[in-house]
Amino acid sequence: MSHSPHLPHPRVPVSRPLLDLSQILFGCFLAGTSFNVLLRPNEIASGGIVGLSLIFSEVFGIEPAFLQWGFNFLILVIAAKFLGRAFVFRSLAGLIALPAAVYLTRFWPPMTGDLLLGSLAGGAGVGVGMGLVFRANGSVGGFSALALLFHRRLGLPVDRGLILLDGLVLLSAALVYRNAELILAAAICVAIVGRTARGLLNGMSHSRMALIVSELSPEIESRILTEIPLGVTKLHGQGGYSGEEREVLMVVARAPEVMRLKRLVKEVDPNAFMTVCDAHEVLGYGFNSFAVTPRAERPVGLAPAPTAK
Known part of the structure; x- marks a missing residue:
């Protein structure tokens, strides 16, 4: 490949654990806050463990943060044997921080009562938060771990696994809420979360x-x-x-x-x-540096979209 001497030099990846941890914590805080002030007041099940916790909270009256801790921990224990210690360690910070953010901001007042605005803004907020977590080489476990587990054990493509799991969440929401507008809002939110997170992960400037x-x-x-x-x-x-x-x-x-x-x-x-x-993702000389996370273990960067799990 021929290069002009005027092209920028490639960036060299450096280890930055403290910056990555700060980014994971901020991403979880943003996602948790968006859940409480935009999605939860409007009963919008955004897909993934976050949406599933809202449905279970509606049925059993349990705080969503506790359900998220429980679901994520159970999934991580089951998946640890097949996904390895590295994936578990990468998921611990997000697994703890996201439900903590949901719990600490649970009494914050809602920003809007409009379903469409709540699904759009809430999906964008959760998507940006999850995108920041994934860019920092982190994870929150949840459905991403299950989709990877299905892929390794059953050969099911990861993107199809996520679609199947999110579809089950939307189906559960339909059975619980029995409200067409809520289901449509949830579907919009799932799409926005995935598109925003993937855009942030791969770079918004195509x-x-x-x-x-x-x-x-x-x-x-x-x-x-x-x-x-x-x-x-x-x-x-x-x-x-x-x-x-x-x-x-x-x-x-x-x-x-x-x-x-x-x-x-x-x-x-x-x-x-x-x-x-x-x-959509250009890596190498003059563009973005290569991600540190091995592609096979990457919880996102999936088609059609990663969601907040």
């Missing part, structure tokens, strides 16, 4: 990846490197119909640079073939 096929690829490559400047990777390509061999240029650019790239390619070769697609 990049784009362009593939360029042209007879004038050397000139295009030279001008991209010197004028924008961006890195260029040269791939070997062969036409399926013609059988002709062509050089394919792969370029990853941030959103503001895409229009400059398009204009440059058009100037050099108006007949060039160019496709541009979203690149």
Whole structure:
């Protein structure tokens, strides 16, 4: 891969346990507060252990924080044998802090009584909080642990496991509340939580990846490197119909640079073939540093979305 000397140097990951712990605690506090001032007053079951605790609280009258501690601890004990000590240790801080935040803010006054506003703002608050926890290499156990356990024992994809578990929570809410508006609000909240957490984890500023096929690829490559400047990777390509061999240029650019790239390619070769697609997580030189958490054990970064568990 060719690089311009003007490209920024890659960041080197450093160990920052105190900063990570602070981020986990703040994320849990934000999620717990959003639950108490936005979701709980409007009876919005947001999915995951948080939503499940609200349903059980409605039926049995038990404080949701105690239910969250109990559910998360039970799940973590069951999953510990299969997910390893590292996952358990990463989950302890969040497991303790999130229900603690829910308990300490349980008497805070509600911010709104509107279902739609509560589901949107509450989902965003919980999503940002969980996103901060996940970015700090943490976890709160819960359904994320169960989904990983199902994946390792049953081969069920993690994203499908989360969808199945959240679906059961929404079904339980439907049976308990018997209110269509509450169920719709809960479904909106689940989607917002997942989208917000995933966006915060992967980076809110999406990049784009362009593939360029042209007879004038050397000139295009030279001008991209010197004028924008961006890195260029040269791939070997062969036409399926013609059988002709062509050089394919792969370029990853941030959103503001895409229009400059398009204009440059058009100037050099108006007949060039160019496709541009979203690149939601770009890691490496000039972009984000690689996450420390092994992908196989990552509790989030899942499709379609991670939720507050």
